[in-house]
Amino acid sequence: MAVGTDRVNTDFDTVVVGGGIIGLCASWFLAEEGVAVLCIDDGRDAGSVANAGSLHVQMQSRMDRLFPQRVADYEKTLSIYPRAVDYWLEIGQRLEQDIEISIGGGLMIAEDQDQVKRLAEKCRRERKHGVETELIEKTELLRMAPYLTRDVCGAVYCANEGKVNPLLANSAIRRAVIEYGGTILTGSRVNDIDQSRDGFVVASDAGRFRTRRVMIAAGVGTGSLVAGLGIRLPTTAEPLHMNITNFAVPFMKHLLQHAESALTMKQLNNGQLVIGGGWPAQPARESGAPGILLDSLIGNISLAQHVVPGISDLHIIRSWAGINTMLDLVSVLGEVEAIPGLYIAVPGDAGYTLGPYCARLVIDQMLGRAPDYPLSPFSVMRFA
Amino acid sequence: MTERELTIVFDGKRVSCCAGDTVAAALTAAGELSLRETHDGGDRGLYCGMGTCQECLVTVDGRPGQLACMTTVGDGMTVERNPHRAPLSVGATPKPARDRVTAEPEVLVVGGGPGGLIAASVAAESGAEVVVLDERASVGGQFFKQPRSMSRKPLRLDRQFEDGRRLIERVTRSGATLVSNAQVVGAFANRELLARDGNAVRVYRPQRLIIATGAYERSPPFPGWTLPGVMTIGAAQTLLRGHGVCPGQRILIAGNGPLNAQVALELSKAGADVVSVLELAPVHRPRAVKPVMRMLATEPGLTTAGIKGLAQLRLAGVTLRSGCGIAAVEATASGLRATFGHASSEGIQAQESTAVDAVCLGYGFLPNNELLRMLGCRHRYDAERKQLIVERRDDCQTSLDGVFAIGDCCGLGGAVTAMHEGTIAATSVARSLGLDISNVADREVQRAKRRLARHSAFQAALWSLYAAPRFDTELATADTPICRCENVTLQQLDDALAEGFLSLAEIKRQTRLGMGSCQGRNCATIALSRLAGKTALTPDEYAFFAARAPLKPVRIGELVGPAAD
Numbered sequence: 031m032a033v034g035t036d037r038v039n040t041d042f043d044t045v046v047v048g049g050g051i052i053g054l055c056a057s058w059f060l061a062e063e064g065v066a067v068l069c070i071d072d073g074r075d076a077g078s079v080a081n082a083g084s085l086h087v088q089m090q091s092r093m094d095r096l097f098p099q100r101v102a103d104y105e106k107t108l109s110i111y112p113r114a115v116d117y118w119l120e121i122g123q124r125l126e127q128d129i130e131i132s133i134g135g136g137l138m139i140a141e142d143q144d145q146v147k148r149l150a151e152k153c154r155r156e157r158k159h160g161v162e163t164e165l166i167e168k169t170e171l172l173r174m175a176p177y178l179t180r181d182v183c184g185a186v187y188c189a190n191e192g193k194v195n196p197l198l199a200n201s202a203i204r205r206a207v208i209e210y211g212g213t214i215l216t217g218s219r220v221n222d223i224d225q226s227r228d229g230f231v232v233a234s235d236a237g238r239f240r241t242r243r244v245m246i247a248a249g250v251g252t253g254s255l256v257a258g259l260g261i262r263l264p265t266t267a268e269p270l271h272m273n274i275t276n277f278a279v280p281f282m283k284h285l286l287q288h289a290e291s292a293l294t295m296k297q298l299n300n301g302q303l304v305i306g307g308g309w310p311a312q313p314a315r316e317s318g319a320p321g322i323l324l325d326s327l328i329g330n331i332s333l334a335q336h337v338v339p340g341i342s343d344l345h346i347i348r349s350w351a352g353i354n355t356m357l358d359l360v361s362v363l364g365e366v367e368a369i370p371g372l373y374i375a376v377p378g379d380a381g382y383t384l385g386p387y388c389a390r391l392v393i394d395q396m397l398g399r400a401p402d403y404p405l406s407p408f409s410v411m412r413f414a
Numbered sequence: 415m416t417e418r419e420l421t422i423v424f425d426g427k428r429v430s431c432c433a434g435d436t437v438a439a440a441l442t443a444a445g446e447l448s449l450r451e452t453h454d455g456g457d458r459g460l461y462c463g464m465g466t467c468q469e470c471l472v473t474v475d476g477r478p479g480q481l482a483c484m485t486t487v488g489d490g491m492t493v494e495r496n497p498h499r500a501p502l503s504v505g506a507t508p509k510p511a512r513d514r515v516t517a518e519p520e521v522l523v524v525g526g527g528p529g530g531l532i533a534a535s536v537a538a539e540s541g542a543e544v545v546v547l548d549e550r551a552s553v554g555g556q557f558f559k560q561p562r563s564m565s566r567k568p569l570r571l572d573r574q575f576e577d578g579r580r581l582i583e584r585v586t587r588s589g590a591t592l593v594s595n596a597q598v599v600g601a602f603a604n605r606e607l608l609a610r611d612g613n614a615v616r617v618y619r620p621q622r623l624i625i626a627t628g629a630y631e632r633s634p635p636f637p638g639w640t641l642p643g644v645m646t647i648g649a650a651q652t653l654l655r656g657h658g659v660c661p662g663q664r665i666l667i668a669g670n671g672p673l674n675a676q677v678a679l680e681l682s683k684a685g686a687d688v689v690s691v692l693e694l695a696p697v698h699r700p701r702a703v704k705p706v707m708r709m710l711a712t713e714p715g716l717t718t719a720g721i722k723g724l725a726q727l728r729l730a731g732v733t734l735r736s737g738c739g740i741a742a743v744e745a746t747a748s749g750l751r752a753t754f755g756h757a758s759s760e761g762i763q764a765q766e767s768t769a770v771d772a773v774c775l776g777y778g779f780l781p782n783n784e785l786l787r788m789l790g791c792r793h794r795y796d797a798e799r800k801q802l803i804v805e806r807r808d809d810c811q812t813s814l815d816g817v818f819a820i821g822d823c824c825g826l827g828g829a830v831t832a833m834h835e836g837t838i839a840a841t842s843v844a845r846s847l848g849l850d851i852s853n854v855a856d857r858e859v860q861r862a863k864r865r866l867a868r869h870s871a872f873q874a875a876l877w878s879l880y881a882a883p884r885f886d887t888e889l890a891t892a893d894t895p896i897c898r899c900e901n902v903t904l905q906q907l908d909d910a911l912a913e914g915f916l917s918l919a920e921i922k923r924q925t926r927l928g929m930g931s932c933q934g935r936n937c938a939t940i941a942l943s944r945l946a947g948k949t950a951l952t953p954d955e956y957a958f959f960a961a962r963a964p965l966k967p968v969r970i971g972e973l974v975g976p977a978a979d
Contacts, residue, residue, distance in 0.1 A: 079923060177502065197923050205913075217916070276479060276931060276967060277453070279499045300453070301499045312603060322963050324602040324617070328514070332974040340502030342971030345479050347931050349963055 038231065038238045042068040042213070044396075045232045045241045047220045047255065048248035050078035051196075051385030052375045054203045054214075055121070056245055059393045061212030068241075069212060070234055072219035074314075077249050078382060080352025082272050082304045083196040084285055084294055085118060086380035087111040088136060088163050088188040089152055091289055092308055093379065097359050104359040104378070107407050109160035111380070114387035115190050121386050122194070127202040129194055130299045134283035136191025137166075137175060139182050139337065145289040146184045153186055163188045177281050177338050191285045193296045196382065220248070222258055229371055243396060245373040247389070249355040252362075252376050259369060262413045263362060265376060268354040269311035269320035271330060275344040277301035286337070293333050303344060305334045311351030320351035355381060363388055363408035364395055374410055420489040431487050432657070434563035436551075438463065438470055438482040439657035441493070443566065447642035449482055450496035452901060459642025460661075461898075463649025464556060465549060466630040466782075468931035468967065469640075469898060471496040477503075479967070483649070486551055503971070515616045519545040519591075521843055522607065522620035524598055524785060527555020528578075529821030529832030530626030531585045536840035536858065537624075538588035540849045545618070546585070547596040547609055553585070554578050555628055556648055557829040559656050566658040570683070575655070599973065600963025601788040605817070608963070610972055622816050622843045625786055626836065629779035629822035630935060633669070634885035635894050635904070636762075638743030639775070643750050647776030651677045660686040662771025666752050668692040668740035669776035670882045672720055675734060677774065679723050682730045689768055691727070694757050694882035696737040708875035712868045716830075738762075741889065743773050759883040777885075780939060781823045787961035789817060795953045796825065800884070800939050802955060809842035810835050818843060827873060834866035886943035896944075897937040899930020907941055911948050918942055918957060931967050934959045 044060055046053045049071030057069040089108065093101055115133065122131045140146045149165060156163045166185045172178060174187070207214055218236040229242040246252050253265035278301045286295040293307035309330045312321035327349055335342055361378040365371075375392045377384035391401040422429050422437070424446055431440030438460045441449065448457040450471045461469040463483045470482040472493050478500040482493075523534045526548030538544040546553070554560050558578025561571070585592065596611040607618040631646040633639060645661060647669065653659040660681055666689045667674050678691045709717040727734060739757040741764040743750050752773050755765030786804050787793065792813035793802040803825040810818045818839040821832030841859040844851045890896065892905040902925045910924045918934075918941060921927055927941055928934030938958055946953055964973075 073917075197926070201924055216920075275970070277499045279501050281502055322600065322602065324600075324606055324608055327600070327608075327963055328974055331970055335970050335974055340504065343477050343479070343503040343969060344500055345931075345967035345969050346964055346973065347967045348929075348933065350960075 038240045040240045042066050042239055042241050044068075044243040044245065045070065045230070045239055046245045046247060047223075047232070048246065048251070049214060049216060050076065050247065050249055051081070051200065051203075051382055052247040052377065052389045053245075054200065054207060055386045055389035056247060056375065056393055057207045057212045057214070058203055058210065059389060061207055061210035063397065067212045068215060068239060069207060070215045070218055070220055070232070070236070072235075072251075073217050074219070077353050077355060078196065078200060078385070080272070080350060081196045081382040082294075082296075082306055083194045083199070083382065084296060084380070085115050085131075085133070085192045085194060086136070086285070086383045087115060087161060087191045088138060088156060088186060090379065091138065091287065092292065093359060100358045100360070103407070105155055105159050107360055107378075108156060110361075110387070110403055111383065112161060112190050113403060114384045115192065117387040117390060118194055118383070121203075125202040125206060127198060127205070129199040129202050131192065131194045132283070132299070133190055133192035134285070136188045136285040136287065137171070137185045138188075138287040138289055139171070139178065139185040140289040141181055141183055143183060149184065149186045149289050161188070162190070175282075175284060175286075177340055179337055179339055182337075186289075193285055193298070195298060220255065223255060225259065225369065243371045243373065245375060245392065245396070247375040249376065249381075250353055252355075252374065256366075256374065256410070259372065261366060261369070261410060263374070263376070263410055264357075264413060266356045267313065268356045269313055269351050270306065270354050271309040271311045271322060271326040271349060271351055272304065272306040273327070273330060273346050273349045275303040275305070275341070276347050278303055278341075278344055281340070282338070288333070288337065291333055293330070293337065295334055295338065303341060305330055307333075314353075320353065322349050322351060361388060361408045362410045363392055364405040366410055420487055422487050422489075422491040422493055424493045425495055432563040432566050433487075435487045435657055436483055437472060437474065437480075437485045437487055437491075437493055439563065439653055439659045440487050441482065442653055442661060443657075443659045448495065449642070451498050453498045454901065456640070456901070457642050458640060458898075459645070460649055461645050462630060463646060463652045464630065465966065466932065466935055467898065473497070479969070483652070484550065515614050516619060517545065517616050518619045518621075519543050520620065520847055521545070521622045521624065522547070522618050523590075523624045523626060524607070525555065525626035525628055525821075525823070526550070526553030526592065526594075527626060527628050527821065527832065528557050528581065528829040529836040530555070530624065531558070531581050532833045532836035533624045533626060533820060533840040533843075534590040535581075535585045535588040536837055537844050538585070538590040540840075540844035540851045542844055542847055542849055544588075544590035545620075546590055546592050547598060547611075548592065548594050549597055551594055553582055553592055553594060556652070558582070559652060561656065561658070563657045597968065598785060598965055599968055600965055601785055602963070605789065605814075610968065615973060622818070622847065623789075624818045624820060624836075624839055624843065625789075625823060626819075626821050626832065627782040627785055627823040629826055630782050631775075631777070632780045632936075632939065633775045633777045634889045635887065635896050635940065636740065636742060636889035637891055637894050638745075638750075640895055640898055641743055641745050641750065643771060644743055644773045644775065647674055647677050647774045650681065650772070650774040654680055654684055658684070660684055661774065662749070663687055664689055664749075664770045665772045665774060666690055666692070666740070666754070666768065666770045667774045667776065668754065669778070670694040671776060671778055671880050672876065674774075674776040675724060675727055677776070678732050678734075679727045679730065682727070682732055688732045689770055690754075691732060691734045692738040692740055692754055693734055693736045693880075694739050695880045697879060698736050702879055705875040705879040709872055709879075712872035712875065716872065739889075740773065740775075757883065761885070761888045779822060779826055780935070781825050783823050784933070784961040784965050786812065786819055786823060787958075788963070788965070789814060791817060791819065793955045795955065795957070797953075799825070800886070800943055801825065802958060810839035811842065816846070827870070830869050831866060831873070834862040834869065837862040838866070886940045896940055897925075897927040897930065897934075899932050899936075900926040900928075902927040902937075907944060911945060916945070916949055916951060918945065918959060921945065922959065928959050933962075933966075
């Protein structure tokens with residue numbers, strides 16, 4: 031694979047930069063249709079490999095806090111989330127390996143009447159934008175989820191939320207790429223992308239590649255890559271904290287969230303409980319891996335035990351941090367108008383949920399088909 | 415050390431035991447070896463005996479996931495085999511998280527073994543305010559562990575016990591605060607350490623930090639190495655020296671190094687039938703003369719004690735078969751059957767087999783450096799020993815100012831080395847704190863430096879005598895678990911390598927190797943060796959699994975919830 035810097039490799043029709051969930055899915059879909067595709071990944075600042083596999087549909091509680099001025103635009107594209115979950119189910123069927131998708135429904139719980147009121151309002155807005163959620167009152171909630179604290183006051187239920195095992199999914203999709211004849215090059219960084227007469231030259235640690243089309247799905251690295259082509263895209267890294275327990279008896283089928291505090295909880299098929307929800311981690315050190323913060327470890331676990339008291343005898347066996355790519359809540363998807371042949375795919379909030387569907391939409395556009403969901407809200411030009 | 419007899423109930427059966435027993439000691443004495451079930455219905459039992467491997471988990475008084483080797487028995491305690499999947503706790507509604515207590519000692523020593531205790535003594539005697547955190551019920555570490563349940567069988571108190579007792583007396587007199595049963599959860603930004611003990615969760619913000627976390631044992635995986643009754647030599651020694659319990663009646667010892675013969679002699683004196691000591695190194699050849707002369711010149715006392723020990727072992731009728739190793743263990747109706755034979759660099763020939771109750775493995779140690787790595791101390795990879803070695807200055811200070819590392823967590827050298835390094839580090843710590851070190855420590859530090867140099871020469875000669883093939887995956891077959899926690903076999907590891915995954919992190923995500931409760935302590939070096947052997951990879955500091963909090967599994971209720979009931 032490695033080529034000398036003086037020779038330009040011309041074997042690939044399309045180069046996909048980034049081997050996370052979007053890049054792998056895009057490479058799979060292209061290879062499946064006979065396109066000579068190279069997926070190149072540097073193995074740094076990875077999001078997908080550290081992801082915990084929540085499939086989110088309803089609006090997460092931190093949106094209003096983080097981007098109050100962007101919530102209106104974000105809401106308009108809410109209907110992409112249920113479709114993205116449906117698409118996960120579709121690819122799950124097509125993959126040879128079981129990737130443990132389960133759609134057990136999602137609960138966002140409230141602990142006081144003020145939170146209930148806000149959840150009711152959130153529900154109204156979600157339904158208006160085509161996302162089916164419903165407000166559940168305390169008695170019904172405790173019947174559905176007897177593991178919850180008695181302090182709970184109500185919740186929003188969203189039937190099509192769930193989870194997937196990202197370890198299995200990433201690995202199965204990678205195999206699919208290779209099986210269909212795609213090429214994956216890991217551990218090599220793409221340093222520069224130049225426009226040439228009839229396409230692009232992608233310069234990487236493993237040599238240069240001349241190609242007709244480039245798709246950049248490099249998460250937080252996307253911004254600096256497209257900057258060289260004169261495109262503004264402010265991708266920022268948000269290192270987030272996660273925890274996992276030992277194996278427990280199956281008791282939680284829901285994806286659990288909190289109306290006000292940073293918390294997600296779900297139980298993997300093997301019984302392990304994954305606890306997260308957006309607690310910060312330390313930016314990457316020399317080792318390339320982000321570090322763990324004391325307050326996040328204690329804060330996250332305290333909140334989890336408060337909401338689900340029965341977990342107090344489980345053990346935290348590991349914590350880790352992954353990089354979430356922050357945009358302005360809304361994805362950037364599709365061909366860059368000013369540079370034909372250049373495609374960007376950076377998902378907005380809940381990128382792992384959106385990954386396969388976003389890859390599908392962009393590949394359809396690339397191959398001249400009408401995407402299943404309008405790409406107009408996702409143009410990169412909004413940052414120009 | 416009371417005479418009191420206690421009773422616990424294990425899976426419905428009454429088991430009598432002694433005050434001071436660990437659950438592991440009590441159950442081993444009662445012949446109960448299978449302590450937990452794996453996801454596929456397999457059995458596991460006591461393995462490392464020191465809270466590292468997470469294999470001996472039991473349910474204690476309804477609370478799952480407790481380490482049998484670290485839990486002290488109480489009268490009427492109910493112990494059950496640990497289920498693979500823990501039930502939720504019922505009843506108690508946890509109170510909101512406790513306030514964290516912070517402590518800001520001048521000097522924090524992590525690890526109460528020989529090195530940590532000397533360092534704490536010297537620092538405290540110089541007037542420093544010192545706290546020692548130790549994860550066991552009583553200090554002393556693996557080397558100086560003291561008898562805890564002596565009523566079972568009178569154990570002759572030897573020199574090692576006596577030296578340990580004196581050291582513990584010295585540290586107690588020095589004014590250092592000893593905190594037992596203390597688990598360090600992790601190290602965080604600004605050098606904050608989070609630790610929990612029986613009473614509280616505390617954040618330590620020490621001015622100086624001395625890490626003396628010791629080592630844990632390694633073994634190459636081979637068929638049957640996960641069976642209950644197969645344990646490390648250290649686990650066996652803790653059962654015996656701490657509790658007067660032998661791991662079984664008929665015992666086979668296998669591995670490499672002088673510790674195996676020492677424990678064989680101790681077990682034999684305690685009445686066990688030590689079938690054989692299988693020593694990988696061909697120690698009884700003429701080539702032994704030169705190293706032994708060198709050892710006599712540098713550490714005559716230790717050397718003559720070793721030679722005397724080997725003679726006593728022979729007199730006791732225990733055969734030491736050099737150039738031999740263990741190939742496999744299988745479970746039989748009445749216990750275990752071990753297969754063994756001649757060792758070469760390719761592996762071990764299965765030539766003979768014998769029925770035993772227990773197999774003790776002593777293949778040497780790995781530095782327990784996770785806390786050092788979590789702190790961010792720079793390490794280098796030692797290609798010969800296949801482990802990370804922390805970088806240190808002359809005074810044992812690491813690449814981080816004010817963080818010192820001593821003893822076996824720095825790359826192994828034994829208890830004597832650890833003690834000399836403890837003196838050197840503590841003197842530097844005291845000096846840097848502006849304390850007067852003229853009285854004892856200055857003399858002591860000169861002596862320590864001289865003795866350390868001599869002892870290093872002794873160690874070099876000793877290990878040239880015991881030089882043997884280093885096995886990683888050579889003894890495993892395709893279906894041998896490499897990762898004990900997640901039961902990942904050699905075949906699965908090789909499949910991942912064949913698929914092109916070329917880092918330990920990728921292999922972990924692909925196979926779950928290293929993803930279990932021991933955090934890869936057993937399998938990381940073994941898998942990395944396989945990986946390096948099949949590729950051009952040269953391991954470095956970042957080739958290992960990232961060290962992450964919690965260092966060892968921590969119960970949620972203990973970390974954040976109300977105090978234990």
